[in-house]
Amino acid sequence: MTVDPIHQFEIKRYVDLLNFSSVQFSFTNAAVFMFGIVAIIFFFLTYATRGRTLVPGRAQSAAEMSYEFIAKMVRDSAGNQGMVFFPLVFSLFMFVLVANVVGLIPYTFTVTAHLIVTAALALLVIGTVIIYGFVKHGTHFLHLFVPSGVPGFLLPFLVVIEVVSFLSRPISLSLRLFANMLAGHIALKVFAFFVVGLASAGVAGWFGATLPFLMIVALTALELLVAVLQAYVFAVLTSIYLNDAIHPGH
Amino acid sequence: MSGPDDTSAGGKSGPDGAGSSRPSDTELSARLERLNTSLGHVRAKAEVPAPKEQDTSSKSGVALAFRLGAEFVSGVLVGSLIGYGIDRFFSITPWGLIVFTLVGFAAGVTNMLRASGEGRKIGPGKS
Numbered sequence: 001m002t003v004d005p006i007h008q009f010e011i012k013r014y015v016d017l018l019n020f021s022s023v024q025f026s027f028t029n030a031a032v033f034m035f036g037i038v039a040i041i042f043f044f045l046t047y048a049t050r051g052r053t054l055v056p057g058r059a060q061s062a063a064e065m066s067y068e069f070i071a072k073m074v075r076d077s078a079g080n081q082g083m084v085f086f087p088l089v090f091s092l093f094m095f096v097l098v099a100n101v102v103g104l105i106p107y108t109f110t111v112t113a114h115l116i117v118t119a120a121l122a123l124l125v126i127g128t129v130i131i132y133g134f135v136k137h138g139t140h141f142l143h144l145f146v147p148s149g150v151p152g153f154l155l156p157f158l159v160v161i162e163v164v165s166f167l168s169r170p171i172s173l174s175l176r177l178f179a180n181m182l183a184g185h186i187a188l189k190v191f192a193f194f195v196v197g198l199a200s201a202g203v204a205g206w207f208g209a210t211l212p213f214l215m216i217v218a219l220t221a222l223e224l225l226v227a228v229l230q231a232y233v234f235a236v237l238t239s240i241y242l243n244d245a246i247h248p249g250h
Numbered sequence: 251m252s253g254p255d256d257t258s259a260g261g262k263s264g265p266d267g268a269g270s271s272r273p274s275d276t277e278l279s280a281r282l283e284r285l286n287t288s289l290g291h292v293r294a295k296a297e298v299p300a301p302k303e304q305d306t307s308s309k310s311g312v313a314l315a316f317r318l319g320a321e322f323v324s325g326v327l328v329g330s331l332i333g334y335g336i337d338r339f340f341s342i343t344p345w346g347l348i349v350f351t352l353v354g355f356a357a358g359v360t361n362m363l364r365a366s367g368e369g370r371k372i373g374p375g376k377s
Contacts, residue, residue, distance in 0.1 A: 164329050164332065165357040168354070171327055180316060
């Protein structure tokens with residue numbers, strides 16, 4: 001067995017699709033899991049809403065609750081006009097949530113523990129903000145970077161700081177999800193190695209091994225919390241950033 | 251949803267369940283009227299006129315710490331990257347890096363204040 005906590009994040013190429021000189025497009029295990037996540041969401045939501053009963057069953061209740069939850073969140077942070085972005089926010093939330101939770105199942109692959117995946121999601125969000133902001137408000141969108149009620153000599157500095165702060169949003173958005181997932185999975189794996197290492201050390205080790213084993217149980221619960229919480233935070237921040245595109249400055 | 255009079259509209263029956271047609275048309279229209287008014291109340295409550303710039307106030311401390319850390323680090327990271335790019339582009343090494351790392355530091359602190367809710371008063375144009 002491999003004593004390597006990073007091994008679980010290894011990308012395996014299954015099919016090479018396109019080969020340019022330096023760029024390779026392959027169908028990898030990450031792609032398999034992403035397709036699987038989308039399929040899970042699709043089948044769960046269609047299964048849950050197939051009955052359309054007035055008094056919802058368990059599955060329909062779950063689907064309705066996730067809808068209501070995200071809809072309320074978008075309305076709270078981006079207003080009623082923000083509901084045009086509801087499909088985007090809901091898709092992002094479900095994707096991140098299912099990806100995180102699927103990643104907790106042993107022997108699966110966590111796509112959100114890869115920076116490129118979370119960065120792509122964050123760039124999608126920030127690209128939407130920029131494009132929608134400019135299309136909707138034109139150059140008025142740039143007022144986002146100009147704080148109001150600031151003395152003139154400070155304004156250039158503050159505009160530069162605001163621009164850097166805006167540019168750091170996709171970084172922090174992607175970094176947070178990625179770091180949480182990566183750290184959690186590495187911690188789980190490290191404690192799992194403690195169990196194996198101690199248990200192979202004889203009878204005294206068996207008793208010692210129960211301690212990291214209990215730790216794994218606790219960590220798994222914590223990771224489940226983190227997985228859901230990070231999906232929620234991702235969606236909240238997405239709608240807060242989209243709010244800037246809808247109402248830039250004053 | 252929880253009126254005394256929706257016992258006849260059982261869960262499984264769906265929209266076609268009116269085949270038994272126990273309640274008369276006038277009763278049905280009166281009920282529809284009542285539902286409409288109560289739905290209007292609910293809708294009026296759901297209307298949020300202005301977006302509150304509210305944040306996730308009910309979160310655990312660890313999540314908040316993670317979030318603030320990421321905000322700060324990303325600010326510094328972006329600032330230094332911009333500085334490095336400017337250095338490479340204009341070949342004025344170390345000045346771009348020095349200046350923009352400091353700017354990134356400031357942006358990180360701004361991010362952090364805004365994320366923690368303190369910066370609501372100093373937000374961009376949010377009066």
